[in-house]
Amino acid sequence: xxxREQLAARAAKELQDGFYVNLGIGIPxxxxxxxxxxxxxxxxxxxxxxxxxxxxxxxxxxxxLINAGKQTISTLPYSSFxxxxxxxxxxxxxxxxxxxxxAMEVAENGDLANWMVPGKMIxxxxxxxxxxxxxxxxxxxxxHVAKDGSAKFKPKCLLPLTGANVVDMLITDLAVFSRPDRNxxxxxxxxxxxxxxEEINAKTTAAFTLKAPMASI
Amino acid sequence: MxxxxxxxxxxxxxxxxxxxxxxxxxxxxxVMSGGFGLCGIPENLLLxxxxxxxxxxxxxxxxxxxxxxxxxxxxKTRQVKKMISSYVGENKEFERQYLAGELQIEFNPQGTxxxxxxxxxxxxxxxxxxxxxxxxxxxxxxSRIVNGQTYILxxxxxxxxxxxxxxxxxxxxxxxxRKTARNxxxxxxxxxxxxxxEVEELVPAGSFDxxxxxxxxxxxxxxxxxxxxxxxxxxxxxxxxx
Numbered sequence: 144x145x146x147r148e149q150l151a152a153r154a155a156k157e158l159q160d161g162f163y164v165n166l167g168i169g170i171p172x173x174x175x176x177x178x179x180x181x182x183x184x185x186x187x188x189x190x191x192x193x194x195x196x197x198x199x200x201x202x203x204x205x206x207x208l209i210n211a212g213k214q215t216i217s218t219l220p221y222s223s224f225x226x227x228x229x230x231x232x233x234x235x236x237x238x239x240x241x242x243x244x245x246a247m248e249v250a251e252n253g254d255l256a257n258w259m260v261p262g263k264m265i266x267x268x269x270x271x272x273x274x275x276x277x278x279x280x281x282x283x284x285x286x287h288v289a290k291d292g293s294a295k296f297k298p299k300c301l302l303p304l305t306g307a308n309v310v311d312m313l314i315t316d317l318a319v320f321s322r323p324d325r326n327x328x329x330x331x332x333x334x335x336x337x338x339x340x341e342e343i344n345a346k347t348t349a350a351f352t353l354k355a356p357m358a359s360i
Numbered sequence: 361m362x363x364x365x366x367x368x369x370x371x372x373x374x375x376x377x378x379x380x381x382x383x384x385x386x387x388x389x390x391v392m393s394g395g396f397g398l399c400g401i402p403e404n405l406l407l408x409x410x411x412x413x414x415x416x417x418x419x420x421x422x423x424x425x426x427x428x429x430x431x432x433x434x435x436k437t438r439q440v441k442k443m444i445s446s447y448v449g450e451n452k453e454f455e456r457q458y459l460a461g462e463l464q465i466e467f468n469p470q471g472t473x474x475x476x477x478x479x480x481x482x483x484x485x486x487x488x489x490x491x492x493x494x495x496x497x498x499x500x501x502x503s504r505i506v507n508g509q510t511y512i513l514x515x516x517x518x519x520x521x522x523x524x525x526x527x528x529x530x531x532x533x534x535x536x537x538r539k540t541a542r543n544x545x546x547x548x549x550x551x552x553x554x555x556x557x558e559v560e561e562l563v564p565a566g567s568f569d570x571x572x573x574x575x576x577x578x579x580x581x582x583x584x585x586x587x588x589x590x591x592x593x594x595x596x597x598x599x600x601x602x
Contacts, residue, residue: 188540189470189471190396190397190399190540190543191396191540191542191543192539192540197599198597198598198599199598199599200598200599200600200601201598201600201601203598204593204596204598205539206398206399206541206591206592206593207399207400207527207538207539207540207541207591208539208540209396209397209399209540209593209594209595210540211396212595213396213397213398213399213450213594213595214595214596214597215593215595215596215597215598216597218539224537224539224540224542225542226474226542226543226544226545226546226547226574227396227422227470227471227473227474227543227544227547228474228475228477228478228546228547230471230474231470231471231472231474231475232471232475234471235471235475235489235490235491254494264455264458264459265465265467266447266448266449267445267446267447267448267449267467268446268447268467268469268470268497269446269447269469269470270446270469270470270471271469272469272471272472272491272492272495272497273469273470273471273472273491276489276490276491276492276493277471277490277491303495303496304494304495304496305495306493306494306495307493307494307495308494
């Protein structure tokens, strides 16, 4: 089983040199800590910035410089700023290579639910629907099962969708599922240390195929 | 004759936020308000809007402020009838009024919201987007399938008044924003019948390199030099010096 940090490190392996990447809130934000030193990765923040830098040093916080999670951040030598309309034009227009985001549920057909739970206060979808509809490749990072132990990778999402058939890869604390294109089924390609295919079968209701031989970590 | 700087346009400059909103407000109007979270919000104009006691407002803004700050002030005074936003998670009073049925909300995906405003300002009646296809956002909307992809029709958005915040402005209404405080401000400036801008520094026309202007003055009808900016930070995150 992978910890949050290990999950972020595994997701970081999906980054490729030269990629423009948007990271969601939560575990996806941690992925930035695992970018390889020889890789040039440009992080996009959908409130209007490319080249998002790390948190500022204490005393250097700037109220005019925040990320999409409203956290203070810093610039890098290659940063640029732009309006929300320009930001989502680059997202919707397919100019961002990769989006890594969290989920409440993923369906076997690639449907994603991560923005509302009926009966609870609806906070809004923010930029999530735009990201999954426009970014070239969508990687979801989530815990394999819900707090009550029920499967989150399912035949069909029960929660309202963020996007239909938008997920390309699913990385959980137990395993990695991937598919080459959005007409294909998900394939189990990796297991976290100490996790067996039997455990995945027991904790997953979605249909998936098995890669043979299974990569062992 | 070529107009000189000496006779440049001073009509746009107002002494303060209250006078800049004079004659523009009435109950039930639609107001666009710039900013992302509390970053780049028109602090002075929001205060003046609250103090005007105008009611039943429809507010188009990405977020709803936090309790007691930004649009949160106008929620507290019950001046807002409806919000058109993408995310309102930081506001308890919002939640209370919404659950009590006192406040309407229309959620838009953030990029769809930005593009609807851009379209409204650019004279585009509507546009087809993949965003939200197959979700509840698509309900009741016309859709088209092109090359196997479903696109939904979203309409342009306009407002009676837009209130925006820039870093610097000149007496012609040309605006320059700073860092991520730009966000929704430039698009909103284009999409209202009257746009009122507040700036941290107001300078004479001719002070800016024309190549550096983000919002050309044609989009700004009224302008004030703001005062007493608090520029509150929602999530102060820092790293240690190693």
